Amino acid sequence: MAQRSKAVICREVNKPPVVEEIEVDSPKAGEVMIKLDACGVCHSDLSATNGTIPLPPPLILGHEGAGKVVEVGEGVTDLAVGDSVVSCFVYSCGECRYCKTGRLVLCNDASKAYFTLPTGDLRTKDLSGNPLHIFSGVGVMAEYATVNRKNVVKIEPDIPADRAALVGCAVMTGVGAAINTAKVEPGSSAVIFGAGGVGLNVIQGCAIAGAQTIIAVDMVDKKLEFAQQFGATHVVNPNSDGDPVAKVREITGGAGADYGFECIGLGSVAAQAYSAVGKGGTIVVVGVAKMGDMTSVPTTLLPMEEKIITGSWFGSARPSVDYPRLLGLYKANRLKLDELVTQTYSIDDAPRAFEDLEKGVNARGVIVF
Ligand SMILES: [Zn+2]
Ligand SMILES: [Zn+2]
Structure with a gap:
């Protein structure tokens, strides 16, 4: 079912991001829709808004999100509605020579999901019906996101989302x-x-x-x-x-x-x-x-x-192995996540989160939905 969702969008490069209502379509084959609980605000998001990372606007920001699966597309058998997941901003096909030798971040197809789904499709549009690009194939600075199955990793449900999200970029990297x-x-x-x-x-x-x-x-x-x-x-x-x-x-x-x-x-x-x-x-x-x-x-x-x-790149991650390991270290009090989250923001407050990022006042600011 298509969902109305608030999202943080870069409409124009070198302008502050804006918060808008958008529409997110249901997942197609090999995709899942997630309802986000939290999303970290990363320097790379800022870099997309100022052109350092050249991604075409309009662009839904966010690549460090945690949430729950609310809908699964055809053929997705290893994730179910209600599963907790963390996003993964590098798409890896699982088939190319790099994926097959365990160097997932070097996947030959990763570039297919820089600002669209790896299929080139978009499940996101604004309320005028214009398609919206998604940062790194995910665009999870939004209440809902439809992403490729391979861009999320299932995690244990008992870890607070505003902590777990950070594993999706800063901590893994x-x-x-x-x-x-x-x-x-x-x-x-x-x-x-x-x-x-x-x-x-x-x-x-x-x-x-x-x-x-x-x-x-x-x-x-x-x-x-x-x-x-x-x-x-x-x-x-x-x-x-x-x-x-x-x-x-x-x-x-x-x-x-x-x-x-x-x-x-x-x-x-x-x-x-x-x-x-x-x-x-x-x-x-x-x-x-x-x-x-x-x-x-x-x-x-x-x-x-x-x-x-x-x-x-992305900490040479093998996300399905490394995310659970990192979260295990957190549970064992050997990895600091609590100390990393120095401020949380509502989605309406996202522009301020970007200002704070530029000022360097936070270890990590996190948007909590
Ligand atoms: Zn990042
Ligand atoms: Zn690959």
């Missing part, structure tokens, strides 16, 4: 970058550039993995306070502490860190991460930079220092 992509070793050292929603989760991922020295670098003192709460052993604010690379060298006794994570999306910061990491270390670029942004590293040093530079 951050903790996954540390554990899945970098495979941080116990006793090692790591530096994290950018202590926003994702950076804080890289920090706690490093802590869970047993890193001994965890250095957070950020220009905002408030974020560095959060960083310490999430396991940072040292904090560096370049405004007051000077060159972060020199600082990291100092803290690590001159050696440089074993791992460097770039969580901002700036080539200049990726280059700093490269310099802050010691010989044989690993640099992981997690932040999504503006198109055309470049980085540079000293070519002469590449062979003799044997550093590894890699990217990490």
